[in-house]
Amino acid sequence: MGLNDYLAGRRGPEPSRPEPDGPAPDAPAPAPRHVRPEPAERPADALSAVRRRVHRSLLEVLGPQLYADVGGDDDLRRRVTETVEDVLTWEETPLTAADRTRVVADVTDEILGHGPLEPLLRDPDVTEIMVNGPDLIFIERGGRLTEVDAHFHDDAHLRRVIDRIVSRVGRHVDEASPMVDARLPDGSRVNAVVGPIALDGSLLTIRKFAKDPYTVDDLISFGTITAPVAELLDACVRGRLDMVISGGTGSGKTTTLNVLSGFIPPGDRVVTIEDAAELQLRQRHVLRLESRPRNTEGRGEVTIRDLVRNALRMRPDRIVVGEVRDGAALDMLQAMNTGHDGSLTTVHANTPRDALARLETMVLMAGVDLPARAIREQIASAIDVIIQVSRMKDGVRRITHVSEVTGMEGDIVTLQDIFVFDYRAGMDETGRYRGTLVPTGLRPAFLEEIAKAGVTVPPGLFGHTAPW
């Protein structure tokens, strides 16, 4: 194969292929998808050719109007439905009334909605949708990943769905800016990556959120947390401890943060700071801030760090930061050490000890020349409790550690586990862990501190009632 042919092939099919029913005889053969098995034979659907023809004609007739944000969705839906009906009158294939209705519904869904993703978006049990190019769609249901039997017609189809999603929130994705974050109207978080960065077709990841955010009772019923630990964490929040939720990607950090934020008393003035607004605090005295990426001219960026600094001038009682990933950690620690007790945040780490190491690294990213010991002292005096969350092998997201930061010994920050998940109980016949969070028997030193705020917990909570 010549270099030009190779390059043409690598670029994949043109976005507006002249004949979507099959490549023109003289078209270059599509490039083999690297390491991707051929998609399974698609079910022969007598209507699909009609659907594709109608779809194409509709794109020709309505063109850019489909993505222009004028007249609202109802107006657009009316125009699309009318045009589909119009186009169908020219269709040669005889259709029954039922087929006709189905084609209208399918094409309208595809044009106005999210094509094959629509049923997955509607299904409340699906928590994540992952599109690896037009032929491969995975979902997460009940904590487990599975492939679904659905696909896009081609990458151009997938791109149109992506364009629709991102243009609705005023963003844009193309070769020049091939990665984008966006939202669906229901708040679901969307990330899309297109060519040339994505090599085997556009990639789309949608994190869905429960319509009603999970409550502490939900987490207890899922087995994420036990009632006594929920009671302890409630006391920690009311007692104004500074807490960090640590966990891997998609382990449930933000969800846990949301639930813990729910324990903040209604009178407290809370500033929330996030990359993408996900927290849903019910209290009235909440000031929500969202960071902003730089625009296409490279200007206008507002970072989490800027927002944390600004928050300190807004007289907050507490600051809740969605996730710290960089030098913002330094400002967050300073806020915790200077009268904003009861602040909460999350970090990406796999164990409580790892969370401490991550925080140290992130403080260094602030570009302030602090010796390691000084950083650790800041961490040790700022943070009281680390909660570790994890999506475990059985697909269930659980809190695996509640650990107290007790101080420093020499150069090391000391940690003490108060509750840990009991793996020793093994798994049941369905492959689900039998264990639960069990107390280590250690009484946390922070009880004294929360008592100062007038908060107490039942003494039996920690396994052994203290003999004194």
Ligand SMILES: Nc1ncnc2c1ncn2[C@@H]1O[C@H](COP(=O)(O)OP(=O)(O)OP(=O)(O)O)[C@@H](O)[C@H]1O
């Ligand atoms: N305890 C839980 N039980 C069941 N599902 C949960 C639980 N916690 C979170 N989820 C679901 O798991 C998904 C990921 O949750 P969440 O966004 O809280 O994770 P995260 O750790 O913050 O992810 P990221 O690393 O992307 O920020 C969401 O769909 C959420 O609804």
Ligand SMILES: [Mg+2]
């Ligand atoms: Mg999160």
